[in-house]
Amino acid sequence: MIGVAVVGLGEIGQFHLPAVRQHPDANLIAVCDLDIDLAACSAQTGEIASDDLASLLERPDIDVVDICLPHNLHLPVALQALVAGHDVLIEKPMAIGLAGCQEILDAAGTAGKQVAVSHNQLFYQPHVKLIELAASGALGQLQTIRARLGIGGKYGAWRTDPERVGGGLLMDAGAHRIYMLLALGGAVRNVSAVMDNPRAEDRFVVTLEFESGAIGVADGSYHGPDGVFDDRIEVFGQLGLAEVSGCEAFFEGYLPEGARLRRFEDGVWSDLAVFGSWDESVRNSVQAALSAFASGAVPPVDGRAGYETIRVIEAAYEAAQSGSSVEL
């Protein structure tokens, strides 16, 4: 049994709590937030509610610190937890900047502890199947992969502050687009990008040239009409096409029906009966990391995967600022 503390009990923290509580090999020991009232009402009987992370880190019954904080706090809190001898699960993005990710990897190596990053959309069943389909060769040689993000209205609070986000939309919800492209397309050779205001962007188009020769495009924009949340993904191969109509789109109420994975093959579109939900993907992502921590295995999305995602995002910022593509 592993003891877990969840730090940051806002929007996503509230989805991590049940995932931890429902894991058969995990005990939720403590919930922590600067807002002690929020901590108190988030804790269930027997769980400690705290606004003092430092004292929680001294507890021998806590093995894992699950970090659901604004991006600028991922690095300092992860380092604090690792140095105190805990494994860490970090919400996306792993940290602001590549140097921060490397510091976390180094600290984990020194402490002999594990790092997992919650790239939850990798655990969304239609995405799991899409990745399997692309990797199986059933779609033939992949030509283009497109991941969209169209949001009707800008996120608020700390997410409007580029210092705390570490950028704009790309570093925030755009991180999901980038790790999905990496999962579908593999290693990246070259990154180019156009943005309205790099590192405080409300709009971006990032183009990836994969080692395989395929091309990936992630595009994102705030400021759509109210109610829009378009996060579809399309894979175009020489033998077939496949697309997932949305993930968070369903959770946000933008798409009315259940999630769909469709495939075009032999001249016709067919629905693959694969369903899932965004909230289930968060639960599966958290629980997969906890299972790895409990068994001593390497987490399925480890610190190296978090690092690779930030490497592409940082290259995109550099490309957008310089106007030249960046070799990885």
Ligand SMILES: NC(=O)c1ccc[n+]([C@@H]2O[C@H](COP(=O)([O-])OP(=O)(O)OC[C@H]3O[C@@H](n4cnc5c(N)ncnc54)[C@H](O)[C@@H]3O)[C@@H](O)[C@H]2O)c1
């Ligand atoms: N996977 C997803 O789909 C998804 C969705 C939303 C957010 N996120 C990620 O989750 C993380 C948190 O985002 P959020 O939307 O939940 O933010 P939020 O603002 O809703 O919640 C953050 C919480 O952290 C608390 N906090 C701030 N500083 C603290 C400190 N020093 N110690 C303890 N608590 C502190 C705040 O009081 C707040 O309750 C970010 O990395 C974000 O990108 C992921």
